[in-house]
Amino acid sequence: MVFSSLFFLCNFLPVCLGLYYISKNRTYRNWLLIIVSLLFYAWGEPVWISILLLSTGFSYLSALVAEKHKGSIKGKVALIASITGNLLILGFFKYSGFLINNINGLLGTSINIPEVGLPIGISFYTFKIISYIVDVYKGEAEAQKSPFKLLLYVSVFHQLMAGPITRYKDISEAIDNRVETFKDFNHGVSRFIIGLGKKVILAGTAGKMTDTFMGTDYTRLPLLGAWFGILMFALQLYFDFSGYSDMAIGLGSIFGFKYKENFDYPYISRSASEFWRRWHISLGSFFKDYVYIPLGGNRKYRIRNLFIVWTLTGLWHGADWNFVIWGLYYFVLLVIEKAFLLKFFEKLPAIISRLYLWIATLVGWVFFYHNDIGQAFRFLGIMFGPGAKEISGPELNIHFWNNAVFLVIALIGCTPVISGLFKKLAQEKPEGKFTRFIEVFGKPVFNIVILVLSVIFLVGQSYSPFMYFKF
Amino acid sequence: MKKLKIDTWFFIILITLLCLVNIFNANKPTVSNLENRALKTMPQISLSNLVKGSYQRDFEEYYSDTFIFRDNLVKLSRDVNKLMSFLGPDISIVTAVEDVQLPPNIQDEEKEAVIPAPTGSEISNTPENSSPSAENVETQAPAQEPEPEKDFGDGPNVGYWMVVDGKAVQLFKFNKESFEYYAQVLNKYSEKLGDGVKIYSMIPPTNGEFMQLKKYKGITDSQNDALDYLKSKLNDNILSVDVFDALNKHKDEYIYFRTDHHWTALGAYYGYSEFMKSKGDTPLSLDQFEKMDLGDFLGSSYTKTLDKSLEKNPDNIVAYKPLNNHEFTVYKGNEGTKADIIDLKYTDDISKKYLVFISSGGATWSKVKTDINNGKKILVVKDSFGNMLVPFLVPHYEEIYVVDSRFYNINLTGKNIVEFVKDNGINEVVFCIYMEDVNWHKFMSGVENMLGNEM
Numbered sequence: 001m002v003f004s005s006l007f008f009l010c011n012f013l014p015v016c017l018g019l020y021y022i023s024k025n026r027t028y029r030n031w032l033l034i035i036v037s038l039l040f041y042a043w044g045e046p047v048w049i050s051i052l053l054l055s056t057g058f059s060y061l062s063a064l065v066a067e068k069h070k071g072s073i074k075g076k077v078a079l080i081a082s083i084t085g086n087l088l089i090l091g092f093f094k095y096s097g098f099l100i101n102n103i104n105g106l107l108g109t110s111i112n113i114p115e116v117g118l119p120i121g122i123s124f125y126t127f128k129i130i131s132y133i134v135d136v137y138k139g140e141a142e143a144q145k146s147p148f149k150l151l152l153y154v155s156v157f158h159q160l161m162a163g164p165i166t167r168y169k170d171i172s173e174a175i176d177n178r179v180e181t182f183k184d185f186n187h188g189v190s191r192f193i194i195g196l197g198k199k200v201i202l203a204g205t206a207g208k209m210t211d212t213f214m215g216t217d218y219t220r221l222p223l224l225g226a227w228f229g230i231l232m233f234a235l236q237l238y239f240d241f242s243g244y245s246d247m248a249i250g251l252g253s254i255f256g257f258k259y260k261e262n263f264d265y266p267y268i269s270r271s272a273s274e275f276w277r278r279w280h281i282s283l284g285s286f287f288k289d290y291v292y293i294p295l296g297g298n299r300k301y302r303i304r305n306l307f308i309v310w311t312l313t314g315l316w317h318g319a320d321w322n323f324v325i326w327g328l329y330y331f332v333l334l335v336i337e338k339a340f341l342l343k344f345f346e347k348l349p350a351i352i353s354r355l356y357l358w359i360a361t362l363v364g365w366v367f368f369y370h371n372d373i374g375q376a377f378r379f380l381g382i383m384f385g386p387g388a389k390e391i392s393g394p395e396l397n398i399h400f401w402n403n404a405v406f407l408v409i410a411l412i413g414c415t416p417v418i419s420g421l422f423k424k425l426a427q428e429k430p431e432g433k434f435t436r437f438i439e440v441f442g443k444p445v446f447n448i449v450i451l452v453l454s455v456i457f458l459v460g461q462s463y464s465p466f467m468y469f470k471f
Numbered sequence: 472m473k474k475l476k477i478d479t480w481f482f483i484i485l486i487t488l489l490c491l492v493n494i495f496n497a498n499k500p501t502v503s504n505l506e507n508r509a510l511k512t513m514p515q516i517s518l519s520n521l522v523k524g525s526y527q528r529d530f531e532e533y534y535s536d537t538f539i540f541r542d543n544l545v546k547l548s549r550d551v552n553k554l555m556s557f558l559g560p561d562i563s564i565v566t567a568v569e570d571v572q573l574p575p576n577i578q579d580e581e582k583e584a585v586i587p588a589p590t591g592s593e594i595s596n597t598p599e600n601s602s603p604s605a606e607n608v609e610t611q612a613p614a615q616e617p618e619p620e621k622d623f624g625d626g627p628n629v630g631y632w633m634v635v636d637g638k639a640v641q642l643f644k645f646n647k648e649s650f651e652y653y654a655q656v657l658n659k660y661s662e663k664l665g666d667g668v669k670i671y672s673m674i675p676p677t678n679g680e681f682m683q684l685k686k687y688k689g690i691t692d693s694q695n696d697a698l699d700y701l702k703s704k705l706n707d708n709i710l711s712v713d714v715f716d717a718l719n720k721h722k723d724e725y726i727y728f729r730t731d732h733h734w735t736a737l738g739a740y741y742g743y744s745e746f747m748k749s750k751g752d753t754p755l756s757l758d759q760f761e762k763m764d765l766g767d768f769l770g771s772s773y774t775k776t777l778d779k780s781l782e783k784n785p786d787n788i789v790a791y792k793p794l795n796n797h798e799f800t801v802y803k804g805n806e807g808t809k810a811d812i813i814d815l816k817y818t819d820d821i822s823k824k825y826l827v828f829i830s831s832g833g834a835t836w837s838k839v840k841t842d843i844n845n846g847k848k849i850l851v852v853k854d855s856f857g858n859m860l861v862p863f864l865v866p867h868y869e870e871i872y873v874v875d876s877r878f879y880n881i882n883l884t885g886k887n888i889v890e891f892v893k894d895n896g897i898n899e900v901v902f903c904i905y906m907e908d909v910n911w912h913k914f915m916s917g918v919e920n921m922l923g924n925e926m
Binding site: 001005006007009010011013014015017018043044045046047182185186189190192193205211212216220393394395397398399401402403404405406440441443444445447448451452453455456457458459460461462463464 | 474475476477478479481482483485486487489490493506508521522523524527530531532534535536538540541544545547548549551552555556557558559560562563564566629631633642644686687688689690777
């Protein structure tokens with residue numbers, strides 16, 4: 001079950017909301033959240049929900065031990081055991097195939113790959129659990145005495161599938177003391193709708209173009225077609241992922257939680273360093289707080305630490321070499337930027353550094369997209385000239401102009417221009433007629449339109465015609 | 472701001488309403504006429520289905536398949552998409568992925584005859600479902616994703632449909648290896664069947680070849696060039712029927728449908744005429760057939776694109792029925808049933824009228840026995856374009872056998888195609904397969920498979 005599905009929207013969510021708001025009792029509401037979250041997870045992962053429960057249970061116990069025996073060996077053992085256990089589970093499900101393939105390739109063996117699927121959300125909840133146990137060990141958070149409240153943190157359905165990777169200490173208060181207000185409810189719904197629209201309408205449309213230009217043989221792809229394709233992919237990824245985060249944050253707000261932002265308009269960045277402070281923020285900060293800084297951060301062995309963090313970041317995104325290359329690509333960029341590039345760009349107009357960032361990001365996405373590294377280089381060859389048989393083509397022409405309006409909307413959507421305008425308006429003329437009109441009428445009507453369009457698009461996506469023989 | 476805002480109210484009311492309406496909607500549709508397929512039914516609950524997760528997946532599919540107002544919403548979503556493209560040249564290109572399930576090529580006497588699942592399954596390109604998100608590996612499995620075109624290997628076929636001026640045109644992307652493979656397969660047939668059987672290759676082009684859009688030159692490859700290339704690869708004793716020239720002469724006539732990828736009966740007539748002439752025979756004139764007007768038709772391209780300009784401009788389907796006495800039998804395995812060569816039972820549904828030709832052409836094999844005792848027996852190895860050709864052949868042959876490589880099953884008939892030809896005393900074989908299927912390796916591998924074990 002995904003948020004952007006008719007089943008979630010029209011079945012799960014209304015029932016969930018109805019049941020939640022029937023009673024004001026905190027205990028009731030927390031238990032309801034746990035139950036629906038587990039049902040939500042079990043719906044997609046009926047067997048491997050066991051792993052989620054086991055991991056949580058094991059970490060619950062380890063955290064209690066770690067807290068009680070802080071500073072002593074027992075505490076440290078509990079910490080290491082829990083982290084190792086979680087990483088082993090993640091490693092088994094996610095990386096065993098990759099590992100075995102490489103061993104077979106290197107040593108000529110033919111070990112069988114265990115046929116396990118990847119349990120949904122495992123990369124996210126594993127990191128949540130690790131952050132919890134480390135924070136408890138360091139004394140930054142108090143161990144949760146109730147295993148069920150810990151389970152609520154780990155499994156709350158808002159973040160289970162695709163983050164953000166929330167820290168325990170950020171919501172431990174909220175588990176017991178949150179207050180669900182009308183204001184937050186409104187914000188939550190608004191945020192959810194925006195996220196839904198981003199995913200279904202924007203990412204959906206971009207995705208169609210990605211498939212058209214990047215999903216086929218590259219023998220006829222013109223140079224501009226390659227750029228158009230990877231641009232669409234970049235938009236698809238952003239709206240898909242940030243849209244999903246928006247929905248998660250919106251849902252959180254509806255239920256009284258305040259989750260931190262996960263995306264901050266990454267495509268307006270002027271450097272890769274800045275990009276990674278705006279893209280998938282919860283992942284970047286996880287690696288910073290739990291890998292980079294413990295390893296020494298900028299103070300000791302900076303380059304080595306960066307290398308490790310970026311290899312891991314790449315690998316986290318996928319169990320394949322192209323992801324590792326993608327991560328290391330950013331490692332190189334970040335090192336170069338810190339060394340001299342950033343200072344160089346400071347002297348130049350902003351547009352130059354923005355252009356640099358866009359090109360760098362698009363090149364990065366080429367590696368992200370292609371599991372086959374040879375294909376990635378082939379695609380780059382077309383983008384930068386030598387591989388392309390022509391610069392443009394009639395099909396590109398038609399697709400480009402058909403999507404010109406979409407492109408403009410999408411690019412504006414990547415920037416804080418619109419929301420910036422509204423904020424300015426609210427600040428300068430808080431009681432003005434126009435401000436009030438926007439608040440009471442403009443924004444809500446906009447949301448209603450987005451919601452209706454999203455439902456229409458969702459139904460449209462299920463269309464799958466069958467030719468001539470049916471039944 | 473106090474209390475709930477109007478968008479929040481709207482949201483709550485909408486999702487609650489949709490929830491209730493879908494629960495209490497007792498008459499869930501089971502068939503989608505728009506999509507030409509059966510809709511998913513409520514799955515059976517069982518412990519194993521729940522544990523496997525298949526119940527959940529099927530239920531979600533069932534839920535969205537039977538969602539209230541679905542057909543209207545689907546059309547609405549297409550209209551909204553079209554709206555966004557208002558800066559464009561009022562032409563749209565839709566990519567559609569097509570796949571086919573081939574019958575087995577191994578003669579297996581021990582296996583009990585299993586009717587193969589109906590083929591011609593086409594997966595519409597709905598990449599909205601593909602969601603890369605952050606983790607490539609962990610995303611929700613997209614429902615359909617067009618696979619990259621492969622030169623070899625049995626991948627699906629990607630089709631490009633351009634809708635312009637109220638008609639849909641199929642764009643052609645020449646795949647050299649596939650054409651070489653076609654020649655290989657026909658050469659093999661020629662070797663196995665021997666000198667006693669004359670082989671003809673008749674490849675109807677797609678309507679993209681006759682499109683007169685100078686602005687978009689190069690958007691479709693030259694099929695005429697592809698055919699010339701092919702001629703050089705075929706054995707000398709295989710005769711290539713020059714369908715292209717015949718159609719080109721009449722390109723301003725109604726020789727292709729606007730809303731369907733097939734040629735019309737008129738187009739097929741010109742193909743048939745050329746075929747006859749190339750053999751040294753005389754084709755009949757059109758008025759020597761019974762003309763049947765079957766009314767409005769909205770075909771495959773409409774179903775794929777749901778384009779309003781096609782909907783407003785439906786085709787008119789005309790059939791030409793042979794006048795001489797004949798008996799048409801369709802076989803399931805080796806069990807035959809009589810049918811009409813222009814089968815009117817398919818005229819009920821505006822989107823299925825193409826199936827009137829040789830009663831859908833989906834039998835394991837079929838046969839026409841005529842009152843003409845000239846000893847001429849022909850086998851038509853076809854895809855759906857060949858359906859149109861068969862009625863025109865009826866006045867010229869004693870027996871016409873029709874076989875579609877997607878449906879001919881060696882296990883059901885007990886013989887491979889070589890044996891089939893020999894046992895029935897067939898002396899001519901015409902391959903009537905259209906350009907896109909010639910260009911698709913997987914399709915032609917089905918034709919090769921019919922030769923059976925002796926590969």
